[in-house]
Amino acid sequence: MRSIWFLVGLLLGAGAAQASITPQSPPQTISSDIAASLRGKLVQSAILARQGQLGAAAAMLDSIVNSDGFMLLPEPERYLALTLDGTIALENGRYDAAHGLLVQASHYDEADDAVWSARLRAAFVLYNYRDAALCVATLSRRWPGSMESVRSNAIYAIQRELAKHGNDAESLDMLQALFDLKWTDEDGEPSGLWRELARLLIDKGDLSRAKAVATRIRSARVALSMRVDKRFDPITQAAPQAFDVDRLMTAEIAEAQTRMKATPGLLEPRVHLINLLLSTREYGRALALADEAIEKVQGSQDAKPYLDFDEQYIWLLNARSDVLEGLGRWDEAAVQLARATRRPENGELNVSQAINLASLYDSLGRPDKALDAVAEVGPLSDFGRMQLEGVKLRAFLQNGDAAAAAKSVAYLREHRIDAIATWQNALLAQGDIDAAADVMVERLDNPRWRSDALVAAQEYADVPMTPVKQKIDALRQAMLKRPRVQAALAKVGRVERFRFAP
Incomplete structure (x- = not known):
């Protein structure tokens, strides 16, 4: 983002230029008097900012942009005032004020990628995902290089929230801009985003473009979700080889291994590969990869032998725990996860x-x-x-604490839209198969929830399960066999058997 000091320099330069002009005659109108006064305040605000008095500078800028005479200033000066005021507000955590100022600034012809990037930051912090999507689309189309500084997890969060609230128009605009940009995330093609773009294009009747989007899907899991969903039949049925999930998984693992070897100083590619190997149940190979990295960490003189150690080491330990669980070594898996919880997540107490x-x-x-x-x-x-209330509910039920369980159930029911599958699992944990079946039908009927529901209904390879998990899985299977669930499945999708771990 453009720095405060750069903007201060522009304003002071403009002020010096104005001062160097010798007036031929005194101001002739009240309007010119007002404009001259505001211009003087604008320069004074820049001086205050240069002196580090950002609060005083912001107060003066606020008075300028909210004054009745603000529009009397020339457009470049109005733009600089809005941009500096918005930038200072953003840096000071006044996100509502910053967003409003930066939205105004972005409407000027002078607006550049710095202003739009700052607007994106403010919108994201304020959970204004529709405006954040507009910012991403605008940056992608007008200043593609600026997208290198936008984190991929922010893109995924924006899309997730847009889908959650049915903002299809905003999703389509953002995803199409990213697709045209040939945007990729850390793991390559963001296949999940391209699936959503293909779906939106199919809904619009733009089948040719949807097919073009589908050619960039590289994830076996995403391909699986499409081939079992009848909405994608115009694509998947026309090119079944492109959606051969076994072939895609083999290629995905080979590509992930190549990337891991090419980036030995990063953990994320290794974690990604381990998670793919978990899908194919190659537990021995996955465990070796995890142990190799852990041994490097423990034997290194460098406190952080990987560049992304702070962000990714907990996920390496998490993945190793998943591998041990896949091997049926549950106690060891718990010990491994317990060690991971002692490490911070994003600088805060561990959550995940x-x-x-x-x-x-x-x-x-x-x-x-x-x-x-x-x-x-x-x-x-x-x-x-x-997720927290879900795990607490299962613990309360096992302990026989009905009062505590009721509180968790009340929260899960009230906030079901935030994680509908978690609510369904909570009903299964209580043994309420019929209520869980009703939720499953609702998920299948809802276009936004359908894909995850169909994926959950598929048949997968057998993996070791604890007795508690076996009981829950039996309830899930009974739920899926309910006639109304079978009818809902047949209406919108199909059930196949895959060699992947569930």
Whole structure:
């Protein structure tokens, strides 16, 4: 983002240029008097900012942009005033004010990628995902190089929230801009985004463009979700070889291995490969990859032997726990996850691994340990809070604590839209197969929830399960066999058997 000091320099330069002009005659109108006064304040605000008095500078800028005479200033000066005021507000955490100012600034012809990037940052912090999507689309089309500084997880969060609230027009615009840009994430093609773009294009009747989008799907899991969903039949049935999930998974693993070898200083490519090998149940190979990295960390003189150590090491430990679970070594898996929970997540108390550990303890029939694992966690998203209440509910049910369980159920029911599958699983945990079946039908009927529901209904390879998990899986199978669920499945999709782990 353009720095405050750069803007200050522009304003002071403009002020010096104005001062160097010798007036031929005194101002003739009240309007020119007002404009001259505001211009003087504008230069003074820049001086205050240069002196580090950002609060005083912001107050003066606010008075300028909110004054009745603001429009009397020349357009370049109005633009600089809005941009500097918005930039200072953003840096000071006044996000509502910053967003409003930056939206105004972005409407000027002088607006550049710095202004739009700052607007994106403010919109994202304010959970204004529709405006964030507009910013992403605009940056992608007008200043494609600026997208290198936009984190991929922000893009995914924006799309997730747009889909959650049915903002299809905004999704289509953003995704089409990213596709035209040939945008990729850390793992290559963002196949999940391209699936959503293809779906939106099919809904619009633009089949030719939808097919072009589908050619860039590289994920076997995404391809699986498309071939079992009848909405994608115009694409998948026309080119079945392109959606051969076994072929795609083989290619995906080979590409991930190549990338891991090409980036030895990063953990993320290794974690990604391990997770792919979990899908194909190549547990020995996955365990070796995890152990190799852990040994490097433990034997290194460098506190952070990988460039992305702070962000990715907890996920390496998480992946190793998943591998041990796949091998049926559940106690070892729990010990591994417990170690991961001691490490911070995004600089805060750990959330993800703590919830995953509690879930594992639930499946091992150790409810007290599950509750201990989540006794203290960091900041939670709406989705994360649903996962937390889900693991707590299962622990309360195992402990026979009806009152505590009722509180978790009440929260899960009220916030079901934040994670509908979690609500369905909560009903299964209570043994309410019929209610869970009703939710499954609802998910299949809802275009936004359908894909995940269809993926969950498929048949997968057998993997080791604890007795608790076996019981829940039996309830899930009984739910899927309900006639109304079978009818809903047949209406919108199909069930196949895959060699992947569920």
